[in-house]
Amino acid sequence: MSQKLKEGPIRSLDLEKWRTKYGLTISAACELLGLQRATWAELQKRPDKEVEDATVCALLTLYERHPETMPITRVIDIRQRMVSLGYDPDNPKDKKSFAGATGREAAAVYRWVNGQGNVSKPVERLLEALDRLHTESGKKKRNVLESVAMEVAERAGVRDPLSRGSWRRES
CATH class of the missing domain: 1.10.260 (434 Repressor (Amino-terminal Domain))
Known part of the structure; x- marks a missing residue:
């Protein structure tokens, strides 16, 4: 107490x-x-x-x-979330893919995985929204996440943020 x-x-x-x-x-x-x-x-x-x-x-x-x-459930265990979606938090390629899928730069995912920064509120909300999908399959949730990211990237004129780990437009 x-x-x-x-x-x-x-x-x-x-x-x-x-x-x-x-x-x-x-x-x-x-x-x-x-x-x-x-x-x-x-x-x-x-x-x-x-x-x-x-x-x-x-x-x-x-x-x-x-x-x-205290109903604080918004502290995201990013390693656990990545694993549940089928990403390996220790694999550089998966870090890039996860960054692209969540609309962030790979450097942010490296910081999160190493406990050197807080996950941004929009990323928290995105992962919470994925949790509410009517499926228990991490693979299906990952597919939805990545397809949404690719649609947003296409609309924004950003080439393949999943493999690049970046949302910067190439010149």
Whole structure:
């Protein structure tokens, strides 16, 4: 069980301390607490202001006591995702193909696989969308991903991003 928040009413500063403790963006913190960004911004202007919404206070207390209840499922295990789609995360050719299929440069995939950078939000959403396809087959999901990428590449005039690992237009 996590430590309790300090005694007394929950204040704006407690929200910010919680956010930074868990390395959350303001958007993620707002999503987890059900707050609008404008509300968050107003609260942060006055760190000593008491948070009046009892539900927000209850959520914050629950998350502090039981961090496992925070519904953060958006941390993508990129190696696992690549394997599930039939890519070998240690194979340079597959890294290029995965980069092309997800609309990114090969250098980004190298960073992700080596834990040197966060997967971008659009790539997270793309992989989440693939998860919702009505098939359990990683091969079918990969085929859909790559066919969509190739359609986008054709429309954008980009030659074969899957084998090149790049979305740059060739001159």
